[in-house]
Amino acid sequence: MTAIMIQGAGSNVGKSMLVAGLCRAAVRRGLSVAPFKPQNMSNNAAVTADGGEIGRAQALQARAAGLEPMVDMNPILLKPESELGAQVVVQGRRLTTTRAREYWALKPQLMGAVLESFGRLKAAHDLVIVEGAGSPAEVNLRAGDIANMGFARAADVPVVLAGDIDRGGVIAQIVGTQAVLDPADAAMIEGFLINKFRGDPSLFDDGYRMIEARTGWRGFGVLPWFAQAHLLPAEDALDLASGPLGGGVKIACLTLSRIANFDDLDPLKAEPGVDLIMVRPGEAIPGDARLVILPGSKSTRGDLDFLRAQGWDIDLAAHVRRGGHVLGICGGYQMLGRFVDDPQGIEGAPGRTPGLGLLDVETVMTPDKRLTRTEAVHAPTGLAISGYEIHIGRTEGADRARPFARIGGAPEGATSADGRVTGSYLHGMFAQDAFRAAYLAQIGVAASGRSQGASVEAALDALADHLEAHLDVGGLLGLAR
Structure with missing residues (x-):
């Protein structure tokens, strides 16, 4: 085993949660595992023990893996400061603030830092579980890519594509992604999974078989909606919602x-x-x-x-x-x-x-x-x-x-x-x-006696149980090379 990568057929399909659950499941199998996201865009950051910063999602994934967060787990962090510009953090330290168009000229310099961090994690652990960013279907952004297929090709990491059925159109998400990808990029994808299903999964059997037939990719399962997701930190501000109202x-x-x-x-x-x-x-x-x-x-x-x-x-x-x-x-x-x-x-x-x-x-x-x-x-x-x-x-x-x-x-x-x-x-x-x-x-507010740390740990364990019950986790981890 070396590494496997979870990419999404769109943004916010649940990649961060999937990687966290897979990290906890791999630890239970006795593996030393580390999370990795080459490039993240988020203003929700965590401070590492060595005084750097990474995306909060990678800090949660590190916790799922039983590790201290490290800057190598998210070597490139983009922190939006305006509609056009973002702060660029490289291996935990601010490099510059740049506009989106200027960032494209900077990206080729950043692949070295990405591969360097990935190499250190790979050398230190049995398995690295990599999270993509956005979607590889954004082929207009493929040149200079360091977050999805550009990284997967450079590091020779097999990919599993996750689709979000909750937003609808999941067949088109996955089949369409294959259709627009460069053949060499599409060849990196070993299979797919369906996330956030509500209701009876057997109702999607025909759609699942259709995706397998159209793409030739192996299916790794249909994952129902994880009800305890709200107990784990959200990465995207778009996910922020009020808590349940109960007269408090x-x-x-x-x-x-x-x-x-x-x-x-x-x-x-x-x-x-x-x-x-x-x-x-x-x-x-x-x-x-x-x-x-x-x-x-x-x-x-x-x-x-x-x-x-x-x-x-x-x-x-x-x-x-x-x-x-x-x-x-x-x-x-x-x-x-x-x-x-x-x-x-x-x-x-x-x-x-x-x-x-x-x-x-x-x-x-x-x-x-x-x-x-x-x-x-x-x-x-x-x-x-x-x-x-x-x-x-x-x-x-x-x-x-x-x-x-x-x-x-x-x-x-x-x-x-x-x-x-x-x-x-x-x-x-x-x-x-x-x-x-x-x-x-x-x-x-009267004291409840609840433990925040115990709540997060229990939710991570429940997430791993959820993945084990509905996905071919052994098959997913077995893809790593």
């Missing part, structure tokens, strides 16, 4: 246009005493929300403008007047201050944008990115918080005299004089069970 305390989170590291919300969504409301563009912040969260953003000044365009600044001011609580995390923390200054144009055009003025702090953007795992102590309760920081900018001001937390005795974050508006650079804080219970108690 309402916590509202603003769905910013460049929302980042939104897995901060997962532990809250899973709390039985919380109704997490994702406030969409054009919607008002619920008047009965107890807490409003301003999440991380890849473009703080741009999202301040976006926030005001929705009228959320007016809603927030009213929320505070009513006695509501506000928490800003990372970019959301920066927005709560009096202004955000970017004199060097790090996130866009140079300039200064007025903040919301709910905290007496000011932020100046700087070129240096703080990228670290962090052990902190929550100032009001003395409880430990293990999290991570991933931001640019320095924030200072009078409200820093009332910190959110302390890191090695130094103050972190800020709190308003009345204690109801707080900001912090710490991501991942709510994954800490004791801290989460204490924080939620301040807004009237």
Whole structure:
């Protein structure tokens, strides 16, 4: 065994979840396995132990494989900052910010880093399970490709194509992909599987046989919808949804246009005493929300403008007047201050944008990115918080005299004089069970006693069970070369 690659017949067909489940299934077979995604585009990033950053999905896959996340698991990470441009992170470190057209000229230089990282993983493990990006059917983007068939050909990795039946047209997805591929690319595909089936899978028997007959590819099974998927972190902001509403305390989170590291919300969504409301563009912040969260953003000044365009600044001011609580995390923390200054144009055009003025702090953007795992102590309760920081900018001001937390005795974050508006650079804080219970108690949520870590582990085990029950997992892993 060496490697196998899961590519999709379209975006968001469930590749990340499939790779996570296969990693856990392979570990159960006694294999040393590592996940790998050559190129990922996501603002949901994880910090590795060596101070780099990779896509959050690869961090989850590493957990499924029983490994610490490493930068080699996702050597190229693209973090969109605008409709046209993205930050390019190579082997965990920011290389540049570039527009989409300019990135195509850069891609040939990046294949070396991709193959280097893949080679290290391959040498260290029995098996590498590779995740593609988007779809190989986007043949107009084939030249210089490092994410799908370009990588598979260069590294000689066999491919299994996943189709999403939930969105409809899965026969055309898979047969059509073969039809448009270059024959040498199509020859890399060893088989297919169907994901996200709802109902009686036997109803698709004729369609399944039709795909086998039309393509000549081996079918590896039809995978029903995985009901526990919501317990695992979502990679795409398009997947963000409100939690189930059950009459709990309402916590509202603003769905910013460049929302980042939104897995901060997962532990809250899973709390039985919380109704997490994702406030969409054009919607008002619920008047009965107890807490409003301003999440991380890849473009703080741009999202301040976006926030005001929705009228959320007016809603927030009213929320505070009513006695509501506000928490800003990372970019959301920066927005709560009096202004955000970017004199060097790090996130866009140079300039200064007025903040919301709910905290007496000011932020100046700087070129240096703080990228670290962090052990902190929550100032009001003395409880430990293990999290991570991933931001640019320095924030200072009078409200820093009332910190959110302390890191090695130094103050972190800020709190308003009345204690109801707080900001912090710490991501991942709510994954800490004791801290989460204490924080939620301040807004009237009764402790549930649930363990976030145990919940994720149980969901990964259930995912592996799900794949074993419905797919030919042994056959899939047996393709590796």
